[in-house]
Amino acid sequence: MTNRILSVLVENNYGVVARIAGLFTRRGFNMNSFAGEETHDPGISRITISVTENEDSIHQIQKQVEKLVDIKKVELLDVRSDIIRELALIKVAAQKELFARIKELTGQFNVKIIDMDTQVVVFEICNTKEKIDEFIDTVRQYGIIESVRTGVIALQAGNKHI
Numbered sequence: 001m002t003n004r005i006l007s008v009l010v011e012n013n014y015g016v017v018a019r020i021a022g023l024f025t026r027r028g029f030n031m032n033s034f035a036g037e038e039t040h041d042p043g044i045s046r047i048t049i050s051v052t053e054n055e056d057s058i059h060q061i062q063k064q065v066e067k068l069v070d071i072k073k074v075e076l077l078d079v080r081s082d083i084i085r086e087l088a089l090i091k092v093a094a095q096k097e098l099f100a101r102i103k104e105l106t107g108q109f110n111v112k113i114i115d116m117d118t119q120v121v122v123f124e125i126c127n128t129k130e131k132i133d134e135f136i137d138t139v140r141q142y143g144i145i146e147s148v149r150t151g152v153i154a155l156q157a158g159n160k161h162i
Contacts, residue, residue, distance in 0.1 A: 005077040005154045008047040011070040033151025050152040075162045084154040090123045093143035109135045
């Protein structure tokens with residue numbers, strides 16, 4: 001099984017997200033994450049889909065998505081060389097031990113503190129899935145109250161683009 005990222009350009013028309021989700025459901029494929037938003041062109045959105053499947057299934061998914069109405073282009077991104085990020089907000093119980101390590105944690109993981117009081121600290125981290133997982137494992141000992149993640153967003157590296 002391979003983790004791959006599909007970058008999909010779509011026309012901003014009603015039902016395009018439902019058609020993509022329906023395709024995955026009908027074919028029995030699972031999405032690890034699904035993120036989409038308008039691009040710099042208000043008529044076009046980019047949808048980023050993370051899947052873990054065997055290579056044959058991944059290419060089948062790509063071909064099936066390309067056939068859907070309102071799909072402009074589908075690219076398979078390389079998780080080793082392209083730019084892939086997630087955003088996470090993690091609310092952690094405020095403790096003396098945590099306050100003593102905040103400077104170290106913000107430097108080591110490049111996290112931001114976006115809210116802090118006497119009971120909680122809310123961290124923002126934008127990084128790879130693995131780095132976010134590592135940060136969560138590190139602060140788990142202080143008591144994670146809640147967390148949320150965006151899922152994967154990605155662009156091709158360098159001068160390549162879809």
